Amino acid sequence: MQATRRQVLSAAAVGGAALTAATVLDSGLAGQAAAAPSTGDTGSEPFLIGCGASDMTGAVAGQGMMGYSELDQVAEGLRQRYFARAFVMVDRSSGSRFLYVLADIACLFDSIYTETLKRLRAQFGDAYTAQNTMITASHNHNSCGGTAHDYAYSLAAYGFKRNSFEAEVSGIVEAVAMAHGRLAPGSVSIGRSELHNASANRSITAFNLNPASDKKYFPGAIDPRVTVLKFTQGGTEVGCLSWFATHGTSLTNGNRYLSPDNKGIASYRWEHDEKGWRYLDGPPEFVAAFAQSNSGDMTPNLWVRQFHAGGPTADHTRNAAIIAERQLGAVKDAYAAATPLPGSGVKSILRYIDMAHQFVDGKWTPDGKPGITTPTIMGASAAATSSEDQVSTQTPFLQEGMKDAAAKLYGVDISRLPTIPQKYLSAQAPKVDLLPLGFFPPAPWNPQILPIQLVQIGPLVLVGMPVEVTIVAGLRIRRLIAADLKVPLENVICQGYANSYCQYVTTPEEYEAQEYEGGETQFGKYELPAFLQNLHQLALEFTGKRSSLNPALRSPDNSALQPDLLPPIPADTPLPGKRFGDVMVQPKKSYRAGSTVVVDFCGGHPNNNLHRNHTYLEVQRKERGSWVRVADDVTYETTLHWERPNGSSTQSINRVLWALTPTNAMAGTYRVVHHGDWKDAGGRIHPYTGISNAFDIV
Secondary structure (H helix, E strand, O other), X not given: OOOOHHHHHHHHHHHHXXXXXXXXXXXXXXXOOOOOOOOOOOOOOOEEEEEEEEEOOOOOEEEEEEOOOOOOOEEEEEOOOOEEEEEEEEEXXXXXXXXXXXXXXXXXXXXXXXXXXXXXXXXXXXXXXXXXXXXXXXXXXXXXXXXXXXHXXXXXXXXXXXXXXXXXXXXXXXXXXXXXXXXXXXXXXXXXXXXXXXXXXXXXXXHXXXXXXXHHHOOOOOOOEEEXXXXXXXXXXXXEEEEOOXXXXXXXXXXXXXXXXXXXXXXXXXXXXXXXXXXXXXXXXXXXXXXXXXXXXXXXXXXXXXXXXXXXXXXXHHHHHHHHHHHHHHHHHHHHOOEEOOOOOEEEEEEEEEHHHOEEOHHHOOOOOOEEOOOOOEEHHHHOOOHHHXXXXXXXXXXXXXXXXXXXXXXXXXXXXXXXXXXXXXXXOOEOEEEOHHHOOOOXXXXXXXXXXXXXXXXXXXXXXXXXXXXXXXXXXXXXXXXXXXXXXXXXXXXXXXXXXXXXXXXXXXXXXXXXXXXXXXXXXXXXXXXXXXXXXXXXXXXXXXXXXXXXXXXXXXXXXXXXXXXXXXXXXXXXXXXXXXXXXXXXXXXXXXXXXXXXXEXXXXXXXXXXXOOOEEEEEEEOXXXXXXXXXXXXXXXXXXXXXXXXXXXEEEEEEEEOOOOOOOOEEEEEEEEEEEEOOOOOEEEEEEEOOOEEEO
């Protein structure tokens, strides 16, 4: 009998904990446990490799979504579950290890990062610490909101949401436990390719202000680089970790369904369609992660139009799949051409810096003059939104490119905020200073103390940045680290969205344009020079040449200040004359490819039970007298839509939609099953199942 997903996760957790306890004792290493005693000669498999994945989907209905920070983007259902994917690499010669996690969420907030490390420590001791762990986000704009301890992010989702926070942290920890439990001798290979039709520069005005030497490096004003790590165990392929710069905004701010967007779809296509993974049968044997790099000004909406996001088609759902397929193709090209890493060394370091109070030496600034950073201030051009990725705006009176001088022409002078010292306002110029987030009570509304990280895997270097980095800003970071560590430039990846999140970093030249990215560069014009200055010091510490950064500095704990502004979900009531699970709208008797099956169920609120590692829906086909599941809520062609009928606050209609394509519309007899839960007046949760009439695909 095949093990269930929950059984596999439990076994991985227990086995992983036991393995770690033993190896900590064996290794004698403080803070970084070896997964096995050193054997000296490791042959053709110099690493221990482990790959894992787990569902981390949060609340799918009635709560704010994260990505666009718009109050009206409230979840109405689920297009596709999103996952955490974890990769553990251990150098068998030295015992040093590195854990990389990619979460299919918008941003990796301090709250998620801190709680995840806390739980990993409780489960694995010193095996995975801040120093040897990098947790990143794919930066899709369709995950759950309200999981941050920072008001700048949580208030857009009407406060902190414990249910989604718990789902996301638990999913990450389970993915790590799985990867840890699967550790076995293996090898890592590296491959490269290029992709030129999955991104466009959405702020070309800002990009063009950079020096010719920088622009020459990006002749199409995009970063086409695709880098891949291929993982094998005993000759068996077990995983792929890839990097390519494009935003997770194919579905635009008009979307109301949770989804991992283009990068998550690419993972699904490889793991599910090509490797044969079936979600409810257990975790994937092959884990495919599509990570970000310096994608700050890269959009997948290739038409680059204001508030008419689109490209390569006008259908946003189709666009997400097309951009996913293009990334998948380029990644598989690099994967096929991958060659073993020369060397097996694994080394990492992380330090926190106070970005709100940096003095920047003139050697790091374009004009050679010293500068400062300031506590965070969001500009008017940031509130104007990234128009190329959206179909509407809540602030039509604001525009990208707004500057002090231009604003004053219209009688707007909000850059002279009386409580902010003039030196800070000058350091933020020419930004129109709209929201001084770093000055708001009771504590700054977004992080001011941020982590930077360096990781070296053989010849490959990851630079962990807690911000969204434009391609030229990323190039300058990569050039610096390549020179400091004496590695080829192509071997340095600027990994954005890592270990924390505080908006953007542009070059000082790009900042002058005050496009969206410049307005979101929170610490002022010299934010990038400040990062470069500190990364240089970190590189010196990494190579043992200097120890100058404060290892004791940490971000503050704001968990006690988190209100939830939404009322609790009330007890459920069925529609008149119906029971929970009853079918309100039955499917038609037959369908053909190109049509959509629609079934409405009398349901309970989906947030009564998030069904993580389970499903809200199944499509079943009749085979030899038995009903066999052929689709669920991980399947890209299904959607769960939730709504309150007739303005009711206690009734729910849960609608299942299944889009029929030439590949999934096999002739046969089918039915739709809905799994849900309803809450009674005493707060008790009761499961139910609804089953539709059978229908035929012809």
